[in-house]
Each structure stands twice: as structure tokens, then as C-alpha cells.
Amino acid sequence: xxxxxxxxxxxxxxxxxxxxxxxxxxxxxxxxxxxxxxxxxxxxxxxxxxxxxxxxxxxxxxxxxxxxxxxxxxxxxxxxxxxxxxxxxxxxxxxxxxxxxxxxxxxxxxxxxxxxxxxxxxxxxxxxxxxxxxxxxxxxxxxxxxxxxxxxxxxxxxxxxxxxxxxxxxxxxxxxxxxxxxxxxxx
Amino acid sequence: xxxxxxxxxxxxxxxxxxxxxxxxxxxxxxxxxxxxxxxxxxxxxxxxxxxxxxxxxxxxxxxxxxxxxxxxxxxxxxxxxxxxxxxxxxxxxxxxxxxxxxxxxxxxxxxxxxxxxxxxxxxxxxxxxxxxxxxxxxxxxxxxxxxxxxxxxxxxxxxxxxxxxxxxxxxxxxxxxxxxxxxxxxxxxxxxxxxxxxxxxxxxxxxxxxxxxxxxxxxxxxxxxxxxxxxxxxxxxxxxxxxxxxxxxxxxxxxxxxxxxxxxxxxxxxxxxxxxxxxxxxxxxxxxxxxxxxxxxxxxxxxxxxxxxxxxxxxxxxxxxxxxxxxxxxxxxxxxxxxxxxxxxxxxxxxxxxxxxxxxxxxxxxxxxxxxxxxxxxxxxxxxxxxxxxxxxxxxxxxxxxxxxxxxxxxxxxxxxxxxxxxxxx
Numbered sequence: 001x002x003x004x005x006x007x008x009x010x011x012x013x014x015x016x017x018x019x020x021x022x023x024x025x026x027x028x029x030x031x032x033x034x035x036x037x038x039x040x041x042x043x044x045x046x047x048x049x050x051x052x053x054x055x056x057x058x059x060x061x062x063x064x065x066x067x068x069x070x071x072x073x074x075x076x077x078x079x080x081x082x083x084x085x086x087x088x089x090x091x092x093x094x095x096x097x098x099x100x101x102x103x104x105x106x107x108x109x110x111x112x113x114x115x116x117x118x119x120x121x122x123x124x125x126x127x128x129x130x131x132x133x134x135x136x137x138x139x140x141x142x143x144x145x146x147x148x149x150x151x152x153x154x155x156x157x158x159x160x161x162x163x164x165x166x167x168x169x170x171x172x173x174x175x176x177x178x179x180x181x182x183x184x185x186x187x
Numbered sequence: 188x189x190x191x192x193x194x195x196x197x198x199x200x201x202x203x204x205x206x207x208x209x210x211x212x213x214x215x216x217x218x219x220x221x222x223x224x225x226x227x228x229x230x231x232x233x234x235x236x237x238x239x240x241x242x243x244x245x246x247x248x249x250x251x252x253x254x255x256x257x258x259x260x261x262x263x264x265x266x267x268x269x270x271x272x273x274x275x276x277x278x279x280x281x282x283x284x285x286x287x288x289x290x291x292x293x294x295x296x297x298x299x300x301x302x303x304x305x306x307x308x309x310x311x312x313x314x315x316x317x318x319x320x321x322x323x324x325x326x327x328x329x330x331x332x333x334x335x336x337x338x339x340x341x342x343x344x345x346x347x348x349x350x351x352x353x354x355x356x357x358x359x360x361x362x363x364x365x366x367x368x369x370x371x372x373x374x375x376x377x378x379x380x381x382x383x384x385x386x387x388x389x390x391x392x393x394x395x396x397x398x399x400x401x402x403x404x405x406x407x408x409x410x411x412x413x414x415x416x417x418x419x420x421x422x423x424x425x426x427x428x429x430x431x432x433x434x435x436x437x438x439x440x441x442x443x444x445x446x447x448x449x450x451x452x453x454x455x456x457x458x459x460x461x462x463x464x465x466x467x468x469x470x471x472x473x474x475x476x477x478x479x480x481x482x483x484x485x486x487x488x489x490x491x492x493x494x495x496x497x498x499x500x501x502x503x504x505x506x507x508x509x510x511x512x513x514x515x516x517x518x519x520x521x522x523x524x525x526x527x528x529x530x531x532x533x534x535x536x537x538x539x540x541x542x543x544x545x546x547x548x549x550x551x552x553x554x555x556x557x558x559x560x561x562x563x564x565x566x567x568x569x570x571x572x573x574x575x576x577x578x579x580x581x582x583x584x585x586x587x588x589x590x591x592x593x594x595x596x597x598x599x600x601x602x603x604x605x606x607x608x609x610x611x612x613x
Contacts (some may be wrong), residue, residue: 004283007334011279014330015272018300019265021327022307026261029311056312134309136250171312 001107015037029170036165037107038085042126043147043158043174056134058147059149059160059174064128067121074113081167082126091159097124100112101167110167130162130171139182146184150176193217200264226287234339239296241267245305257310265305271296275335293337297328297344318355321347322366329370332377338390341377342397349401356408359414367405367483372387386437395437397444399428403450406489411479415470416486418458419523426456426516430496433513434503455515459544460570462519463537468530490520511547515540541571549600555608561604565597 042062066082074080074097084107085095102108117123119152150156161172179180196213199205244267255263274292282288301324307313308320325347331340352367378398381391406424410417428451431437437445461467493516500513518540526533545568552561571588575581 004279007279010291010330011276011334014327014334015276018268018272018303018327021323022264022268022303025304025311025313029313043361056309129314130312131314133312 028168031117032163032165032168032170033172036163036170038172039086039107039162039164040090040159040175041130041162042091043114043160056132056187057174058132059133059171060159061128061131063091063093065117065123065125066097067119067123068097071121072097072160074116074122074124076115077111078113080106080111080113080124080126082111084164092162093125097126102116108167109164109169128169128171130160133171133174133181146176146181147174193562196602203463212440229287230290232286234294237294238298241295241302245298245302258311260306264303264310267299268296268303271299275331289335290339293331293335293340294343296331297340300324300327311483318351319353321354325351325370329373332374336377338377338381338388338394341374341381342390342393344374345371345394345397345401352405352408352449367408371401371405372540380397382436392445399446401452403454406485409479409481409485411482413470413478415467417481418462419520420482420485420489421430422455422458422516422519423486425451425458425492426493426513427451427489427496428454430493430500433510434496434500456541456544456567459515459519459537459541460567460574462523462526463541463571463574464482464533465530468526471527471530490516512544515544538571538575541567545571547594553600553604556604556608556611558601558604561600565593565600568593568596 014187040060050161059184081098081100081102083095083098083102087093098108111129112127114127116123133178147158150158156177158174158176160174161170176184193214196205196210200207200210250563269294275296275353278285278288278292304320304327306430310419328340328343328347331337332344348367348370351370354364356367376392381388381394385391402424402439403421406420407414407417409420430451432445432448432451437447497517501509518536522533522536525536545564548564548567549561550564552558552564572593575589576586598608
């Protein structure tokens with residue numbers, strides 16, 4: 001086999017790898033969106049500008065901490081398996097935290113420890129893997145205003161709809177009083 | 188430059204200073220040089236064009252088109268990457284020896300891959316972990332360095348992994364595992380080949396700057412909680428840079444094309460000045476508590492590297508005059524261990540070391556008749572004096588005398604050199 005052939009084969013393999021990586025990302029997310037379980041995460045209030053990925057709104061969540069019942073040591077940045085349950089209003093909350101995969105049939109999200117609180121047996125603050133909602137450049141600014149106004153008005157309920165499957169989570173949409181945030185921008 | 192020389196040729200021949208034969212040879216030399224120039228300009232424009240188009244695509248993608256459906260957006264996210272791949276295949280098949288094609292198509296594909304991953308992340312609201320995004324992007328593009336082969340891809344890769352290390356390796360949530368180091372090793376064969384095969388190419392010179400810069404930026408990611416210990420690793424790293432240059436590894440004498448020499452020398456002086464402050468030494472009250480395994484490894488490996496290069500330097504220059512500046516890292520390391528136990532003594536010894544280095548550099552400037560080196564030495568002493576100006580425990584009279592002394596030194600040393608030059612000219 002001559003040199004040129006080897007180079008072309010190597011380049012062919014690289015092409016496959018380059019195509020496969022985004023394809024696998026897409027496949028995985030589509031699968032979660034198709035067959036994952038929906039959870040509503042209530043939002044708390046903020047628009048930076050990411051030069052690579054355009055305009056988005058940053059979401060903060062109310063249920064992002066877990067008061068431990070027994071003292072377990074965590075480090076900021078450590079991976080955590082957060083088991084989910086729903087409260088009486090149907091919104092997601094953290095049921096418990098695990099260091100290892102909690103097993104099949106349990107709804108959980110692979111997340112990271114953000115920081116730690118010292119009250120009680122220690123509070124663990126979680127960084128959810130869905131804190132950005134991307135919008136079209138022209139709309140992100142006004143969407144942020146609508147989002148912040150809605151949070152300031154305590155009668156409004158703002159939440160993010162998240163699909164969860166085997167630890168992966170995909171943020172599907174942001175709702176204000178059961179209507180997608182985009183519908184407020186068209187008015 | 189060539190124009191001036193060619194214009195002067197008839198005059199030189201007329202004056203009998205140059206033969207017809209020699210002037211023809213000079214003309215031939217410049218003709219050949221000019222012939223190579225268009226290729227270089229094309230290369231520069233090709234790469235700049237590819238970078239601009241690549242960045243433009245990233246910006247267009249960042250608009251996040253709402254009118255498009257999800258499947259359409261997902262489909263389009265592959266478009267720039269596929270165009271880049273087609274261009275590269277065309278280059279490999281039809282233009283294998285064409286450097287302009289090679290570098291431009293690889294540069295374009297490099298950015299297109301980044302755009303594709305970014306668009307997918309945007310469609311599925313994947314959160315903004317810049318570190319993991321850069322990591323995936325760089326891994327998918329590193330083979331271009333070897334397959335095409337492309338030096339521009341290599342420079343972009345270096346910039347990318349450096350950004351990645353800064354994102355992931357600094358801050359309170361810094362990752363424990365340092366991927367940067369093996370990512371850098373992947374580049375090494377290309378860098379070595381480039382330095383051996385094309386020692387005078389512009390790409391090689393750029394690498395001689397970007398590699399030491401990247402190392403300087405990223406070595407700190409290995410730091411443990413007590414960062415001051417990292418000065419030991421840094422002083423050895425800078426010594427290694429300086430020694431590599433003194434060993435004659437790099438063919439050019441020009442400072443501007445050799446990052447190792449400049450970064451090594453200036454970095455060493457900055458560390459010395461920083462360690463001349465008393466406060467620097469009082470931070471070690473915690474003893475060895477702030478040590479981490481990564482930091483220990485960094486300190487030992489950089490020290491061994493510098494010591495190895497020093498050994499080679501001494502062997503190579505056996506029997507000749509040795510440049511005493513090559514020993515600074517050993518003296519610094521010695522003073523460091525004294526200073527941990529006795530901070531005041533550490534600070535005094537460090538001040539003496541900076542003073543000695545400054546005086547030596549001034550002397551060397553005078554010896555080799557070089558105003559730049561002379562004033563570099565004076566600058567070091569000036570900075571040292573300025574720093575001591577802020578140390579309040581010295582009396583005003585003493586500080587005043589130091590300033591007068593250094594100011595007089597500037598006049599004296601410069602006028603001495605000027606006088607020497609005049610004598611030489613006469």
C-alpha cells in the first residue's frame with residue numbers, strides 16, 4: 001500500500017469520527033426527548049453572551065440544593081447522581097444524592113456538585129446540566145426581560161420542562177404559566 | 188532591501204569595488220528570492236481567508252435561526268464540516284504538494300468542526316461547559332496536523348488546548364485529571380519534525396513562541412493549594428528554556444524569532460524580583476500542608492529537565508567560558524529552602540542574587556559592546572531598587588542613596604560604553 005492510500009484511509013477514518021461525534025450527540029438527545037420522562041423544574045432569576053453559541057437565557061432553579069440527612073463528604077465539581085421525585089404541585093425536587101449509579105427504573109440526573117453549605121449535616125448545591133436556553137439572537141434580549149419580569153411577579157409560575165432518561169437530561173422548553181416563553185414575545 | 192542593493196550595483200561596479208561577475212551573482216540571488224515570494228503571500232492570504240470564513244460561519248450559526256425546524260438545523264450543522272472535509276480530500280487527491288491548499292483547507296475544516304459541535308449544543312440546549320467543548324473540538328481536529336499535514340492546524344490546536352487547560356485547570360473547581368499534558372505530547376512529533384526539517388520556516392518560528400508560551404501558561408494548572416511552591420517549578424522551566432537556547436538548539440540568533448530565550452530570561456527575572464519581597468517568604472508558615480502530588484511531580488520533572496540541559500551545556504562548553512546565568516535556578520532553589528525556614532534571610536539572599544545578576548548582565552553588555560544588554564542589566568537593578576522603595580522598613584536616607592547610586596550608574600555605564608565605542612572606531 002502506498003503512502004497516499006494510507007493518508008486517504010486515515011483521513012477517511014477522521015471524517016467518520018468527525019461526523020460520528022455530533023451525530024452521537026444528536027442521537028442521544030433525540031432518544032431522551034422521545035422516550036424520557038418529563039420533569040418540571042421551577043425557575044428562580046439573569047444574559048451573558050457566549051461568543052461561540054449565540055444568545056441564550058440563563059436559568060436558575062429553585063430546587064438546586066439538598067439538605068443531607070447524614071454527613072457525606074462531597075467536593076465541588078464532583079459528579080453526583082441526583083435522584084428525582086415530584087412535589088405535591090408536580091414540580092421536580094431532589095429525592096436523594098448518590099455517588100454511584102442508583103440503578104434501573106429510578107429517575108435521576110447526572111450532575112455536578114456546585115458548592116457546599118455547612119448548615120445541619122451539610123447542604124449540597126447542584127449544578128444542573130441544563131442551565132441555558134438558546135434563543136434566536138434578536139429574541140434573547142426580550143425573552144430575558146419576559147423571563148425576569150415573570151419571576152419578579154410572584155403570581156407567575158415559571159418552569160423549565162426537562163426530559164430525563166438514564167441520567168441524561170435535555171431541556172425542552174421554558175414555560176411561563178403553562179405557555180412557552182416564545183409565545184410571550186409574539187404579543 | 189533588495190531594491191536598494193540592486194540600485195547600488197552599477198555605482199559599485201563603476202567605483203571598482205565589485206566585479207561584473209559578482210554583481211550578476213547578486214542579481215541572480217534576489218531573482219530566486221523573489222520567485223519564492225508569491226507562494227508565501229498566497230499562503231498568508233489563504234490562511235487568513237480560511238480563518239475569516241470559518242469564524243464568519245461560527246457567527247452566522249450563533250444567530251440561532253428560529254424559523255428553521257429542528258431537523259433542518261441539525262442537518263445544516265453538518266454542512267460546514269462536510270464542505271471542509273471535501274476541500275481537504277480534494278487537496279489530498281489533486282493538490283498534494285500545494286502548501287497553500289493544504290494549510291487553508293485544514294484551517295477551514297478546523298473551524299468548521301467547532302461550528303458543527305457548537306450548533307448541535309445550541310439546538311439541544313447543552314450547557315456551557317467551555318472546557319469540554321474545547322476538549323472535544325481539539326481531539327477531533329488534531330489528526331489534521333499529521334494527515335494533511337498542516338502547521339496552521341498545529342498552531343490552532345496549541346491555542347485550543349491552552350485555552351482548555353486554562354478553563355479546566357484553574358479555579359476552585361479545577362479538574363484533578365490534567366488532560367493538557369498528553370494533548371501536548373500528541374503535538375510533539377510534528378513540532379520536532381518541523382524544527383529538524385524546516386528550521387528556518389516561519390511556522391517553526393511561530394511554534395518556538397507558542398510552545399513555550401503555552402507551557403508557561405499551563406504549568407500553573409498543576410499547582411496545589413499553596414501556589415508559592417510552584418515558583419520552584421517555574422524557575423526550572425525558565426532555566427530549561429534559557430539553556431535550550433544557549434545549547435544552540437535554535438538556529439537563529441535573532442531574539443524576535445526565539446521565544447524560548449526571551450520567555451526564559453524575562454520569566455526568570457520576574458520570579459527573582461517577586462521572591463525579593465519579604466512577604467513572599469512569610470506565606471510558607473503552613474509548612475508542607477499546601478503540597479499536592481501534581482505539584483511535586485511538576486517541581487521534580489522541571490528540575491530534572493533543567494539539570495539535564497545544564498549538564499549537556501557544561502559538557503559542550505568544557506574548557507570554555509561558562510555563562511554563570513545558567514546556574515540561577517540552582518541558586519534560587521537553594522535559597523528557597525533556606526527561606527522557608529528563615530524568611531528574612533531568604534529575602535536578603537534573593538536581593539543579593541538579583542543584584543548580582545543585574546551587575547553581571549551590565550558587565551557582559553560592556554564586554555560585548557551591546558547597549559541593549561547593558562541597559563537590560565541596569566533595568567533589572569532599577570526594578571529591584573523601585574521594589575525596595577515600597578518596603579517601609581528601610582530608612583529614607585538609605586533608599587535615597589540607592590536611587591542616586593543607580594541613577595549615577597546609568598550615566599556612568601552608558602557613557603563608558605559610548606567612550607569605548609568611540610575609541611574602537613578611531
